[in-house]
Amino acid sequence: MDPIFDDFRKGYAEWDGYKVSQTLTPIPPASNPQKLYNFFRSTNFATVQKDFKYQLVYNTTPFKLPADEANGWVEVYHAYWKAVGEILNAENAPRSSTKGAWIKVYDSWKELINALIRGYSNHGFEAWTVPCLYVAGKFLRIFAIKADEGTGTGNGAITSFQDDFNPEAEKNEKLEDAARQLNRIFQICLADREPLDESRKWGIYNIINLLFKTYFKLNSISLSKNILKAIQAYRGDMPTLESFPKAHQVTFKYYIGVIYFLEENYVESEKNLTEAWQLCHKDAVRNKELILTYLIPCHLLTTHTLPTLALLSPYPRLQKLFLPLSRCIKKGDLAGFDAALVAGEDEFVKRRIYLTLERGRDIALRNLLRKVFVAGGFEEAKDPAAPAVRRTRIPVAEFGAAISIGSKETMDNDEVECLLANMIYRNLMKGYIARERGIVVLSKGGAFPGTGV
Amino acid sequence: MYSTMNTSWVVPPPPGTQGQPYGYQSELPTPIAFHPPTTLRMAPKRRTDPPAYHPVQVRQTFSQPALHYPPTVQQPPPPPAPPVEAPGKQKIDWPASVRNYVARSFEPANMHPDVSKVAMEAKLKETISAASASKTLFTIDWDNLPLPKDMILQERVQALRLEQEKWQQQSVDMQMAGNGFVDITASKKRKSQEIGGDNEDALPPWRTTNTRNGFEDRVTFPAERFDKRQQPFQDDNLKGTSKFQKSLEKRQRRFDGGYKSSYKSPSPEPMSGPVVGTCQTLEKQYFRLTSAPIPSQVRPESILRQTLDLLKKKWKKEGNYSYICDQFKSMRQDLTVQRIKNTFTVTVYEMHARIALEKGDLGEYNQCQTQLRALYAQNLGGNPVEFKAYRILYFIHTSNRTSLNDVLADLTTAEKKEKAIKHALDVRSAIALGNYHRLFRLYLDTPNMGAYLMDMFVVRERLAAMSSLCKAFKPDVPLRFVTEELGFESDNDAAQFIYDYNGQALLEEKEGNLRFLTGKAAQLFEVARNEAFRKVDIKGQI
Numbered sequence: 001m002d003p004i005f006d007d008f009r010k011g012y013a014e015w016d017g018y019k020v021s022q023t024l025t026p027i028p029p030a031s032n033p034q035k036l037y038n039f040f041r042s043t044n045f046a047t048v049q050k051d052f053k054y055q056l057v058y059n060t061t062p063f064k065l066p067a068d069e070a071n072g073w074v075e076v077y078h079a080y081w082k083a084v085g086e087i088l089n090a091e092n093a094p095r096s097s098t099k100g101a102w103i104k105v106y107d108s109w110k111e112l113i114n115a116l117i118r119g120y121s122n123h124g125f126e127a128w129t130v131p132c133l134y135v136a137g138k139f140l141r142i143f144a145i146k147a148d149e150g151t152g153t154g155n156g157a158i159t160s161f162q163d164d165f166n167p168e169a170e171k172n173e174k175l176e177d178a179a180r181q182l183n184r185i186f187q188i189c190l191a192d193r194e195p196l197d198e199s200r201k202w203g204i205y206n207i208i209n210l211l212f213k214t215y216f217k218l219n220s221i222s223l224s225k226n227i228l229k230a231i232q233a234y235r236g237d238m239p240t241l242e243s244f245p246k247a248h249q250v251t252f253k254y255y256i257g258v259i260y261f262l263e264e265n266y267v268e269s270e271k272n273l274t275e276a277w278q279l280c281h282k283d284a285v286r287n288k289e290l291i292l293t294y295l296i297p298c299h300l301l302t303t304h305t306l307p308t309l310a311l312l313s314p315y316p317r318l319q320k321l322f323l324p325l326s327r328c329i330k331k332g333d334l335a336g337f338d339a340a341l342v343a344g345e346d347e348f349v350k351r352r353i354y355l356t357l358e359r360g361r362d363i364a365l366r367n368l369l370r371k372v373f374v375a376g377g378f379e380e381a382k383d384p385a386a387p388a389v390r391r392t393r394i395p396v397a398e399f400g401a402a403i404s405i406g407s408k409e410t411m412d413n414d415e416v417e418c419l420l421a422n423m424i425y426r427n428l429m430k431g432y433i434a435r436e437r438g439i440v441v442l443s444k445g446g447a448f449p450g451t452g453v
Numbered sequence: 454m455y456s457t458m459n460t461s462w463v464v465p466p467p468p469g470t471q472g473q474p475y476g477y478q479s480e481l482p483t484p485i486a487f488h489p490p491t492t493l494r495m496a497p498k499r500r501t502d503p504p505a506y507h508p509v510q511v512r513q514t515f516s517q518p519a520l521h522y523p524p525t526v527q528q529p530p531p532p533p534a535p536p537v538e539a540p541g542k543q544k545i546d547w548p549a550s551v552r553n554y555v556a557r558s559f560e561p562a563n564m565h566p567d568v569s570k571v572a573m574e575a576k577l578k579e580t581i582s583a584a585s586a587s588k589t590l591f592t593i594d595w596d597n598l599p600l601p602k603d604m605i606l607q608e609r610v611q612a613l614r615l616e617q618e619k620w621q622q623q624s625v626d627m628q629m630a631g632n633g634f635v636d637i638t639a640s641k642k643r644k645s646q647e648i649g650g651d652n653e654d655a656l657p658p659w660r661t662t663n664t665r666n667g668f669e670d671r672v673t674f675p676a677e678r679f680d681k682r683q684q685p686f687q688d689d690n691l692k693g694t695s696k697f698q699k700s701l702e703k704r705q706r707r708f709d710g711g712y713k714s715s716y717k718s719p720s721p722e723p724m725s726g727p728v729v730g731t732c733q734t735l736e737k738q739y740f741r742l743t744s745a746p747i748p749s750q751v752r753p754e755s756i757l758r759q760t761l762d763l764l765k766k767k768w769k770k771e772g773n774y775s776y777i778c779d780q781f782k783s784m785r786q787d788l789t790v791q792r793i794k795n796t797f798t799v800t801v802y803e804m805h806a807r808i809a810l811e812k813g814d815l816g817e818y819n820q821c822q823t824q825l826r827a828l829y830a831q832n833l834g835g836n837p838v839e840f841k842a843y844r845i846l847y848f849i850h851t852s853n854r855t856s857l858n859d860v861l862a863d864l865t866t867a868e869k870k871e872k873a874i875k876h877a878l879d880v881r882s883a884i885a886l887g888n889y890h891r892l893f894r895l896y897l898d899t900p901n902m903g904a905y906l907m908d909m910f911v912v913r914e915r916l917a918a919m920s921s922l923c924k925a926f927k928p929d930v931p932l933r934f935v936t937e938e939l940g941f942e943s944d945n946d947a948a949q950f951i952y953d954y955n956g957q958a959l960l961e962e963k964e965g966n967l968r969f970l971t972g973k974a975a976q977l978f979e980v981a982r983n984e985a986f987r988k989v990d991i992k993g994q995i
Contacts, residue, residue, distance in 0.1 A: 262855055349862045358885055418890035421925030432927040
């Protein structure tokens, strides 16, 4: 047990929350893979509390912890010790019945969370130690997922007086519970009324990010709104987001961006994702890839622009995702676009970008129609000195022919008109349809806004 | 038939005034005549000893047949139970487990504000004397036995519920009596109630389920442990922090105890196994469960099958939706509490979903579809294609993109080619791409009952199409064109639609044809469109 308490004292002496939090990780360092095992074996159920008390309460070198706080930490490490026992146990559990073991891990880890929460609310743990909450919360989520995914049956108690059974809840029982526990941590951070420099509020965004991550996994993204409402209500007493560690900011902005994205609020989404993109550490390739996964479709809809090859070059996965579609959009190849969308459907759906990318078809169509317009050439000039004017009266049939070729299916006139009407309605094309005469009258000044013609 | 019953409802007498002429103890003899043999077994055993004391029944069950009013918080302590060391009995050497149990009961952490100490003592006495009387002192798992406070809370809930049911049953009886079906003096209500009480609880639940009954590990324990630890620390804490901070934190804890409060729910936990129903009546009114279901009030599958047939007939004949919906809900409840998941379950949910669809009750429909999704995932038969298609249309209606995405993720390639699903997917993509031409073609050719769902959003989509039309076509189009493009059944309908949005002035007759002045209508329909898309009633609850 000594190495862990040595680290604890060292971290405590330096007021280094991250160092202290490292003593609570359930993963042994690569340099000492036996660390957890040794720690667990260094004491036993009968004497553990006494031993830890000795380490934390009576051992006064190099400093003495206040008794109350020390007792709180004894509880924390006691819970940690028990959890470590369960973890070692679960890692050796037979493959056929991992669930029960991981459920025990989860429950014991939850006790650790409880001990920590009590530490902050009753034993006067200081705010600089909040990284302990990060570590505890992070692994609570991981253990919950393991417990839910485990094979075999758990205790199988059924429960609740619902009229209908709830398959989702059964599947994610522990993770849902984890979300509740994280929410408790969120609350003790949010409601701390100490002055800002020693407030647990500094832990808030890390915990929020964990919560978001959990909600996304649970497919109950709407719950994120409650969190946002809560911090909105406290915004007066809260440090600004910019003063938090960059890592917290980037993750937070990323999630906010994705939440807006899913609500089809592409403008806000783009704003947040762009900020996340700019703040993101240059070597965090995986994170940058995630940000771009949503930022690119966003950009396609808001500005009708496609990603450049240079942007995509470091991310082979994104190239695979976006390049085929981009090419078709550029060419106005409707059939190709449809095929690419079908080909990538599973992947797009998984990342929840399918419905957004689908709307890229409008841009492909716009590009196709623009080609028709450009191919139509210029009006015969009455005055050779005046700048040439493009032909702006185009028969619907010409567009129809282009669409039929582009989409490789024949389309009747009414449907072609419908698509054109839609282009006009969405401001991708300027002009009107004179149905009786079967022509489209396009605007002389910029028939296809933003494309130079 | 149900509707006529409704009108002939007799107002039941207020609680406390109803048939209790003999008061507390005389309750027992009357119902015995109606007891099924099984319930008789316990009773005589107790009655064989000539009562050496005021004959108060040792309460062996959680139901309280004697109490016909919902017990209030200040429950009068039951008349003193006989001292356990009653004369004639040898002195009992209490096992340590019993002592521990008693000690545990009075730990401050285990006290409940709603349960008075007196009531607890009484309950404790009752439990222990019952155990010693039945010679189970050494066999009961005292460590896992619910504490007296829990038993009392549980009893209260149960009593409350019985009371409600009795009321209901009574009113039914009265109607029946009114219709000349039942002799009201035979008091059917009584019977069903007694059966309800005794059948299940002939043995106290902790004895029937000697395995860990989910009580401690699921509910009571975590909360207790939490409390136990908290209590002493709270006191320590008073010294350290200021009183203000202290009370704040206390308050805070109350809030994050939001989770805890679910632990503390006074309702008893269900037993770990599913209930097996014994109820033989076909119809049953729906009640939300607040405590563990009582087998005698749950219909087994064989009865439910008959119920379904009956409901089908009734629905065809009477079409009374509120009755049908209520009956289906109680069927679903019975299926759920018995954990019946098979083809029959699927049929029930599909039936209810279809009826709800037909009546536009999207709330119920949505509940059914959620269940169906899970049931189909287990390959229990039914019509997954049909209902998956509805599910897509439903999410189009609620504009729920996240769920729509999930639906797409769930579909297999083969399913995407099924006619109904393909239709729904095409509808989705037509809307996404603003292709109203295709959308309304699809609308006119909707398989199964999908049109009921499409009707929900067709007005909204027509307004969107109108906005496009009006912005793109100048100066006018024939009304016929609107009729065809927007899938109206006739020019009249199309005109009516335009009228509905105050577009009278936009229709003009030219050369014998009605023409719609698109050029002037853009503003009007753009406003209507935005209005229609602003509010999507997500739940669609009726």
